[in-house]
Amino acid sequence: MPELPEVETIVRDLRPSIMGRVITGLIMRAKALNHLLKTDPRTFSQGVMNQSVVTVLRKGKYIIMPLSNNSVLVFHLGMTGKILIKDSIDVDFIDQLSNNDLVDKHTHFLMELMDPSGEYEDVELHFNDVRLFGNIWLVPDVQNIEELDVPGLKELGPDALGISDKEFAIAMSSSRPVKAILLDQSKIAGVGNIYADEACFCAKIHPTTKGSSLTEEQQERLRFAIKTVLKQGIKFRGSSTSDYVSTDGGEGSYQKYHRVYQKTGQNCVECGTIIVRIKLSGRSTHFCPSCQGEGKA
DNA sequence: CGAGGTACCTGACAGC
DNA sequence: TGCTGTCAGGTACCTC
Numbered sequence: 001m002p003e004l005p006e007v008e009t010i011v012r013d014l015r016p017s018i019m020g021r022v023i024t025g026l027i028m029r030a031k032a033l034n035h036l037l038k039t040d041p042r043t044f045s046q047g048v049m050n051q052s053v054v055t056v057l058r059k060g061k062y063i064i065m066p067l068s069n070n071s072v073l074v075f076h077l078g079m080t081g082k083i084l085i086k087d088s089i090d091v092d093f094i095d096q097l098s099n100n101d102l103v104d105k106h107t108h109f110l111m112e113l114m115d116p117s118g119e120y121e122d123v124e125l126h127f128n129d130v131r132l133f134g135n136i137w138l139v140p141d142v143q144n145i146e147e148l149d150v151p152g153l154k155e156l157g158p159d160a161l162g163i164s165d166k167e168f169a170i171a172m173s174s175s176r177p178v179k180a181i182l183l184d185q186s187k188i189a190g191v192g193n194i195y196a197d198e199a200c201f202c203a204k205i206h207p208t209t210k211g212s213s214l215t216e217e218q219q220e221r222l223r224f225a226i227k228t229v230l231k232q233g234i235k236f237r238g239s240s241t242s243d244y245v246s247t248d249g250g251e252g253s254y255q256k257y258h259r260v261y262q263k264t265g266q267n268c269v270e271c272g273t274i275i276v277r278i279k280l281s282g283r284s285t286h287f288c289p290s291c292q293g294e295g296k297a
Numbered sequence: 298c299g300a301g302g303t304a305c306c307t308g309a310c311a312g313c
Numbered sequence: 314t315g316c317t318g319t320c321a322g323g324t325a326c327c328t329c
Binding site (some may be wrong): 077 | 322
């Protein structure tokens with residue numbers, strides 16, 4: 001589900017609810033062990049238990065939680081992953097996981113977090129994931145937070161929210177279609193299918209245009225459009241087109257402002273032309289053939 | 298290097 | 314009702 005605005009919303013919500021708390025309980029269903037967890041379970045549980053959460057960070061679409069023992073907990077939500085924070089229910093964890101009324105059937109991973117001051121009630125972090133494309137890692141003994149040994153993380157390009165004109169020019173210096181470049185996390189981190197389509201529309205650039213053929217002016221328009229749609233996405237707490245919810249279960253509302261994504265067959269808000277959908281880099285791609293021109297070369 | 302396909306999973310929905 | 318095909322916010326891996 002989650003692109004940069006959704007992950008950023010989650011991270012901002014997580015900070016006040018779990019920073020400084022101590023991990024006092026850990027439960028994983030079989031599907032968490034078989035699909036989500038990418039670290040040896042023993043290493044994982046020994047590494048997280050009784051550690052406090054120092055902070056919560058975002059890098060691209062990854063959620064990063066340094067712990068008090070210098071290990072780092074890393075989450076990636078894949079397509080349908082959710083992190084939910086709930087008040088701890090006063091029953092045993094095992095009972096909760098066998099009781100569908102208390103824990104959703106797609107919640108496969110659950111951590112209990114205690115407030116060390118005792119001032120606030122315990123909370124639970126639920127990792128819920130229908131399609132099981134999410135990933136959870138624990139990296140022990142981290143010296144440099146920039147060098148986490150997690151697939152994809154070290155290779156991330158500049159964050160889309162902060163990318164400079166020079167960095168953007170480097171990313172675009174390729175014969176690949178603009179949209180393929182935007183989706184490539186090693187070139188620009190954080191943009192996914194929704195915001196790539198919306199940004200191309202906003203910049204009036206056809207998604208199949210080769211990156212290297214963009215004029216300087218088009219490049220700057222696209223860079224600005226990306227930041228604009230991402231910031232708007234954050235402002236509206238993300239896009240909830242199917243599964244996405246924030247940590248309190250609430251939906252984002254940016255989908256109300258989408259102008260091309262999943263608007264196939266509808267009239268362009270700018271010119272009235274019918275929005276079309278094509279396949280590009282294996283992904284559904286939506287655009288206005290009139291506003292965004294011919295593309296290619 | 299890039300493009301295109303497949304795979305990982307489950308569920309929703311359209312059409313027959 | 315139930316089958317089949319298509320689609321879904323992501324990423325990794327394979328072959329050409």
